Amino acid sequence: MRALEKRGLLRRISVPVNRDLEIAEIYDRVVKKGGPALLFERVEGSAFPVLINAFGSMERMALALGTESLDDIAARIAGLLDLSNYSSLGDKIRAVPTLAKTALSLFPIRSPLPAPCKEVIESVVDLDAIPVLKCWPGDGGRFFTLPIVITKDPETGRQNMGMYRLQVFDSKTTGMHWHLHKDGRAIYDKYRALRGRGEGTDGKSGDEADGGTRMPVAVALGCDPAIIYAATAPLPDFVDEAMFAGFLRGSPIETVRCETVDIDVPARAEFILEGYVDLDEPLRTEGPFGDHTGYYSLAAPYPAFHVTCVTRRRNPVYNATVVGRPPMEDCFLGKATERIFLPLLKIQLPEIVDIDFPLEGVFHDCLIVAIRKRYPMQAKKVMHGLWGTGQAMYTKLIIVVDEDVSPHDYSRVAWKLFNNIDAGRDVVIVEGPLDALDHASPNAHFGRKMGIDATKKWKEEGYPREWPDDIAMSPSIKGLVDRRLKEYGLEDLA
Numbered sequence: 309m310r311a312l313e314k315r316g317l318l319r320r321i322s323v324p325v326n327r328d329l330e331i332a333e334i335y336d337r338v339v340k341k342g343g344p345a346l347l348f349e350r351v352e353g354s355a356f357p358v359l360i361n362a363f364g365s366m367e368r369m370a371l372a373l374g375t376e377s378l379d380d381i382a383a384r385i386a387g388l389l390d391l392s393n394y395s396s397l398g399d400k401i402r403a404v405p406t407l408a409k410t411a412l413s414l415f416p417i418r419s420p421l422p423a424p425c426k427e428v429i430e431s432v433v434d435l436d437a438i439p440v441l442k443c444w445p446g447d448g449g450r451f452f453t454l455p456i457v458i459t460k461d462p463e464t465g466r467q468n469m470g471m472y473r474l475q476v477f478d479s480k481t482t483g484m485h486w487h488l489h490k491d492g493r494a495i496y497d498k499y500r501a502l503r504g505r506g507e508g509t510d511g512k513s514g515d516e517a518d519g520g521t522r523m524p525v526a527v528a529l530g531c532d533p534a535i536i537y538a539a540t541a542p543l544p545d546f547v548d549e550a551m552f553a554g555f556l557r558g559s560p561i562e563t564v565r566c567e568t569v570d571i572d573v574p575a576r577a578e579f580i581l582e583g584y585v586d587l588d589e590p591l592r593t594e595g596p597f598g599d600h601t602g603y604y605s606l607a608a609p610y611p612a613f614h615v616t617c618v619t620r621r622r623n624p625v626y627n628a629t630v631v632g633r634p635p636m637e638d639c640f641l642g643k644a645t646e647r648i649f650l651p652l653l654k655i656q657l658p659e660i661v662d663i664d665f666p667l668e669g670v671f672h673d674c675l676i677v678a679i680r681k682r683y684p685m686q687a688k689k690v691m692h693g694l695w696g697t698g699q700a701m702y703t704k705l706i707i708v709v710d711e712d713v714s715p716h717d718y719s720r721v722a723w724k725l726f727n728n729i730d731a732g733r734d735v736v737i738v739e740g741p742l743d744a745l746d747h748a749s750p751n752a753h754f755g756r757k758m759g760i761d762a763t764k765k766w767k768e769e770g771y772p773r774e775w776p777d778d779i780a781m782s783p784s785i786k787g788l789v790d791r792r793l794k795e796y797g798l799e800d801l802a
């Protein structure tokens with residue numbers, strides 16, 4: 309907030325506003341115009357202010373990760389991964405300080421006590437004291453929209469941080485909206501399997517097991533933005549988001565052990581909710597919720613999260629967002645992923661030159677990818693590679709273009725797409741997993757996806773005719789016209 313305010317990127321609103329829909333409507337108008345972060349200082353019915361739209365532009369997203377441009381982070385990752393940087397002995401020696409600093413930044417360190425997130429330990433749990441927003445008229449209730457849900461794998465002891473929204477059920481209970489494919493859900497399934505085998509969640513078995521029906525969960529609200537971003541990033545399950553946040557920040561994150569559960573949380577969070585998911589409790593109806601697809605996601609059964617303890621800073625700020633028809637704040641978290649993960653994607657698919665997720669496709673619905681084609685059918689190979697890679701598996705539409713087309717230049721992409729394709733030859737339709745939010749498929753969690761090869765077709769790919777050249781003016785004439793613009797009296801037009 310301080311960094312934003314210093315740059316004139318934060319606006320304070322000091323008149324009282326309502327947490328039900330009013331803040332959402334104000335923010336929607338501001339984010340749609342590319343406006344600043346908003347700090348609502350007086351929210352009716354709560355002592356705490358609300359920060360929203362902190363990530364809502366490429367500039368703020370970069371600032372949140374401590375850089376001028378997200379491409380700098382991608383370059384840092386690419387530099388680390390490029391083995392040619394370590395080929396000679398001199399290179400190896402030169403790389404040591406960077407590698408050492410990187411390694412040290414990865415491992416969370418214990419917060420020097422007292423941790424800011426424990427300045428106040430509430431004597432009673434009252435979620436109604438927090439100004440949780442109702443976002444859209446058809447929503448099933450009020451939702452925590454930027455919560456960092458922290459769970460611990462009962463077998464490996466490794467922690468996971470995932471952003472899963474939490475619907476407020478009552479002053480001590482919320483929903484726990486981890487989708488089927490997500491790490492939080494996989495960990496929940498592990499606890500349930502252990503329970504099914506008669507083993508307690510404390511790792512003991514049989515009669516010795518105590519508290520065996522409870523899966524410990526902690527939620528951090530309002531953190532270092534690198535941690536917030538990391539909780540949304542499509543990392544493989546073995547990569548700890550806390551380490552990734554340390555890498556992004558360039559220094560380790562500080563953690564502290566919870567009061568009532570065996571989980572480490574970011575020490576500088578504004579609020580921490582500690583509690584558990586009861587493994588034996590029936591699922592409860594969660595939703596509907598106006599989602600980032602621009603549609604309501606339907607009500608569905610999810611576990612409940614029982615909050616046993618709330619700790620907080622003395623003067624905490626509640627950090628929220630509202631998602632809905634794009635562009636919204638979360639689009640920029642997605643754009644950060646597009647930039648930061650590009651070098652990692654290139655390891656598996658080295659022909660990829662650049663990618664673009666159009667905001668209207670809310671990340672998982674559409675991906676444009678430019679490739680350097682070396683052999684026949686490589687565009688189709690890339691589609692299948694993407695459908696087999698992490699959360700890119702959800703992509704409903706993949707458009708592949710040649711390397712001379714920037715995937716960010718939608719006009720040029722559309723021109724190639726509309727003109728280069730033969731529907732019988734260039735369209736691939738496959739069946740596979742879809743994001744839980746997809747509403748168009750007749751089935752939840754799976755359906756059909758399409759890839760379109762809009763690259764130039766080669767003889768070797770069975771194209772029997774002569775593929776025409778792009779039209780372009782000769783450089784000498786361009787130079788001539790550049791020089792004579794003034795003479796024509798057209799320097800303002802051409």
Ligand SMILES: Cc1cc2nc3c(=O)[nH]c(=O)nc-3n(C[C@H](O)[C@H](O)[C@H](O)COP(=O)(O)O)c2cc1C
Nearest residue numbers: 470471472473485486487490491492540541542638
């Ligand atoms: C604002 C926002 C809200 C999100 N809400 C959910 C959600 O309710 N459930 C879910 O499964 N994923 C949600 N996601 C996506 C996950 O955070 C994302 O897939 C993340 O990579 C999951 O981490 P995991 O792989 O450790 O499970 C949300 C993302 C954002 C940016």
Ligand SMILES: [Mn+2]
Nearest residue numbers: 468469491545
């Ligand atoms: Mn994860």
